[in-house]
Amino acid sequence: MPRLLTVAALLLALGGCSGSSEDSELSAGGSPGALTAADLERFLAVVQSHDGAMIPEFAPPEEDPSFNFDASAQELVMSFQTQCRRLFDVERQGSIWKRDTEWAQALAGNKITPSRFAALVRNVSLAIMRVRLEARVDLDRLVSQARRQVDHAVTTMNEIDEVPADERTEDDTTQRTRSVIQLGRSVALLEFAELVRQVPPESAAVVRKYSRQLKPLLPAGVNDELLAELKQLATARDKDVEQAGYEERK
Numbered sequence: 001m002p003r004l005l006t007v008a009a010l011l012l013a014l015g016g017c018s019g020s021s022e023d024s025e026l027s028a029g030g031s032p033g034a035l036t037a038a039d040l041e042r043f044l045a046v047v048q049s050h051d052g053a054m055i056p057e058f059a060p061p062e063e064d065p066s067f068n069f070d071a072s073a074q075e076l077v078m079s080f081q082t083q084c085r086r087l088f089d090v091e092r093q094g095s096i097w098k099r100d101t102e103w104a105q106a107l108a109g110n111k112i113t114p115s116r117f118a119a120l121v122r123n124v125s126l127a128i129m130r131v132r133l134e135a136r137v138d139l140d141r142l143v144s145q146a147r148r149q150v151d152h153a154v155t156t157m158n159e160i161d162e163v164p165a166d167e168r169t170e171d172d173t174t175q176r177t178r179s180v181i182q183l184g185r186s187v188a189l190l191e192f193a194e195l196v197r198q199v200p201p202e203s204a205a206v207v208r209k210y211s212r213q214l215k216p217l218l219p220a221g222v223n224d225e226l227l228a229e230l231k232q233l234a235t236a237r238d239k240d241v242e243q244a245g246y247e248e249r250k
Contacts, residue, residue, distance in 0.1 A: 150190050
C-alpha cells in the first residue's frame, strides 16, 4: 500500500483540470470541465501570493487500516481505485490547506475557498500533463495499455489464487505479493491516464497560452520520471506490457 500512495502522490503532483461549475470542480474524480482564462488568472494570483510561489501538491490520504493483501484481485482493484480517487478529492485537500496558516492566508487574501482552489490545482496540473503527454504519445493507446497491464495483473493473481493457500509454493507466494504491488501501481497509472484523457482540449489550449507564467511555478524536472514511464507504457508492444513488472512463472 505505501508504494501505491507514493505513485499516486507523484501522479497528483502532475495532474488536474478545472470544471466550469462549482459542482464539477468539487467532484472527487469525475470528468473535468474546461478551464478558462479567468480560472488561470485566479489560480496564478493565489499561487504567487504564497511564499515560495510553487504549485502545491496534494497530500496522500491516510493508509486504509483495513487493506488486505490477501483479498481477491478484483477486491484489490476496487481498493486501489478508491485510494486513488481519495487522493484527488478536492474537499479533503481543501481542508488540509485550510489548516495551513500560509495557504489559509493566501486563500483568504484572494477570496477563494480551499476546495475551489484545490479543484484549480488538480485541474491546471492535469491540463499541463495533457499538453506534455499528447506531444509524446497517443492518449487512447496509453489508457488501453494501462488497462491491459491491470488486466494482466488480475489474471496472474487469479491463477495463483486457484491454488489453496496451504498448497502454494514459496515462489507462488512471492509472485502474488509482487503482483499485488504491481496491481496497485497499474491501477494508479490507469486512473491517472483516464483523468488526463478526460481533460478538455479547451483546457489544454488555455494552459498553453499561460505556459510562460506557469513554468516558473513548477519544480524543475517534476514531471520527467512519470512522463518517461507513461511514454514507455504507451509505446510498448502488447506482449511487453503484459510482462512488465513480472517474472515468468515456472
